[in-house]
Amino acid sequence: MRALMTIAGPLVALAMMMTAAAAATEDTARAFVQGLADRVIQVLERNGEDTAARQAEFRDIFARNADVEAIGKFATGRYWRAASEEEKRAYLDFFADYVSFMYATRIDAYAGEKLEVERVIDAGAKGMIVKSRIVRADGPPVQVDWRLRADDGGFKVIDLIVEQVSMAQTQQSEFTSILARNGGKLPALVEELKPRVAGL
Amino acid sequence: MSFFRRFLWIGLILAALGGCASTAGPTLSKLDEPNDPWEPYNRAVFAFNQGVDTVVIRPAAIAYDTVTPTTVRHVLRNLSNHLSLPVSLVNTVLQGDWEQAEITFWRLFVNTTLGGFGMLDPATELGLPLRQEDFGQTLAVAGIEEGGYFVLPLLGPMPPRDLVGRIVDHAFNPLLFLDGGTAVSTGRRTVDILEFRAENMEAIDELYRTSPDFYAAIRSAYRQRRNADILNGETDTESLPDISALSVEVPAPANLSLTSRVESRSETSPGVN
Numbered sequence: 001m002r003a004l005m006t007i008a009g010p011l012v013a014l015a016m017m018m019t020a021a022a023a024a025t026e027d028t029a030r031a032f033v034q035g036l037a038d039r040v041i042q043v044l045e046r047n048g049e050d051t052a053a054r055q056a057e058f059r060d061i062f063a064r065n066a067d068v069e070a071i072g073k074f075a076t077g078r079y080w081r082a083a084s085e086e087e088k089r090a091y092l093d094f095f096a097d098y099v100s101f102m103y104a105t106r107i108d109a110y111a112g113e114k115l116e117v118e119r120v121i122d123a124g125a126k127g128m129i130v131k132s133r134i135v136r137a138d139g140p141p142v143q144v145d146w147r148l149r150a151d152d153g154g155f156k157v158i159d160l161i162v163e164q165v166s167m168a169q170t171q172q173s174e175f176t177s178i179l180a181r182n183g184g185k186l187p188a189l190v191e192e193l194k195p196r197v198a199g200l
Numbered sequence: 201m202s203f204f205r206r207f208l209w210i211g212l213i214l215a216a217l218g219g220c221a222s223t224a225g226p227t228l229s230k231l232d233e234p235n236d237p238w239e240p241y242n243r244a245v246f247a248f249n250q251g252v253d254t255v256v257i258r259p260a261a262i263a264y265d266t267v268t269p270t271t272v273r274h275v276l277r278n279l280s281n282h283l284s285l286p287v288s289l290v291n292t293v294l295q296g297d298w299e300q301a302e303i304t305f306w307r308l309f310v311n312t313t314l315g316g317f318g319m320l321d322p323a324t325e326l327g328l329p330l331r332q333e334d335f336g337q338t339l340a341v342a343g344i345e346e347g348g349y350f351v352l353p354l355l356g357p358m359p360p361r362d363l364v365g366r367i368v369d370h371a372f373n374p375l376l377f378l379d380g381g382t383a384v385s386t387g388r389r390t391v392d393i394l395e396f397r398a399e400n401m402e403a404i405d406e407l408y409r410t411s412p413d414f415y416a417a418i419r420s421a422y423r424q425r426r427n428a429d430i431l432n433g434e435t436d437t438e439s440l441p442d443i444s445a446l447s448v449e450v451p452a453p454a455n456l457s458l459t460s461r462v463e464s465r466s467e468t469s470p471g472v473n
Contacts, residue, residue, distance in 0.1 A: 069446040109402045123437035158443040164428035165421045169231050173420035174413040
């Protein structure tokens with residue numbers, strides 16, 4: 001009996017620690033999204049009149065809380081592997097500006113709305129899915145899922161899924177379509193995207 | 201064609217489908233390849249549809265949005281949703297989803313009676329939420345492939361599986377057996393289009409303005425929405441794409457991640473910078 005206790009005791013303790021750890025990760029994922037959304041909504045509201053300042057601030061938040069390089073690599077799909085190191089670096093440098101611009105302009109529509117976190121799905125190696133909804137004053141709520149990747153004890157956003165449409169997936173479809181027309185060359189993609197950012 | 205003969209016809213199709221139905225779950229569209237065998241034709245039709253949107257649908261949706269009082273829009277939305285229930289009910293049964301069939305049946309009953317023929321929606325509050333099922337989804341559940349992207353004039357994205365689904369659902373629509381049913385059905389479709397455009401006015405305009413390839417974006421978005429419909433809104437973690445961190449092959453700029461970690465300790469919300 002004593003022997004059994006010596007084995008079982010630590011095992012039970014270990015099991016309890018593991019459930020506690022899992023709960024902590026889901027809770028921190030939830031808190032991460034809620035905190036991030038609150039900050040973004042704050043920024044959108046505060047700089048109501050000054051678009052440039054608002055976008056600069058948003059880009060700063062975005063750069064720190066999203067895995068921009070992972071999103072950029074994913075967007076090029078199967079064309080990534082064939083590109084040279086210099087091409088990849090030049091593309092990613094441009095992409096950091098491009099993607100924060102994109103997210104900023106698309107998220108602008110939700111200024112002044114409230115985000116409610118609903119639940120967290122632990123997708124293991126695929127990351128965490130935080131399901132939330134934006135409650136709108138007029139019209140039905142908007143379902144927004146945040147896909148997170150664990151990163152050094154914290155999280156990085158790797159995708160936003162708005163009403164079942166993933167931004168990463170949609171962007172990959174756009175980029176690979178352009179790449180297919182341009183012989184799969186990353187510099188050609190950058191050239192085609194540049195005027196978009198300038199014109200926004 | 202009599203109702204009975206239509207029913208028989210559908211039954212035959214389903215019997216044929218039953219043969220190839222798989223137990224591996226529904227067939228989803230792949231998102232990492234265009235699967236667009238008729239792309240030049242599709243792009244031309246898409247451009248035409250976009251013209252129709254600019255000239256007719258968008259202005260009409262703006263007018264609809266301005267003119268129609270919120271309460272009226274609410275009632276119109278409810279009615280349109282209500283009219284979709286018989287087709288949804290048939291399809292949940294065909295998919296063998298008895299639990300959902302029961303929910304749809306009671307929703308139909310409650311909103312027809314308490315809800316005044318579907319003008320109000322007390323069912324949602326009673327735990328009977330709306331979930332629309334169409335024959336395209338039923339085919340996917342039976343294991344049928346999407347069959348390549350296809351765009352129809354005015355109707356928009358309509359790959360073969362959804363085109364067949366649309367035709368079958370139309371044949372089954374109980375409204376069309378009633379006097380004046382065609383007019384009601386047409387009215388409903390019009391409301392649906394205007395509601396959708398008005399509701400998503402900013403999102404669609406923004407996407408059009410910012411997308412580097414609007415056609416490819418809509419193609420992807422359509423498939424993603426259909427996959428979600430087929431999965432009844434559940435997240436299928438298996439089918440999530442790998443969005444993996446950049447490996448060491450490209451040296452990352454050292455500044456960002458470091459500052460974020462230092463600052464996160466002083467924040468109230470963990471990890472947010």
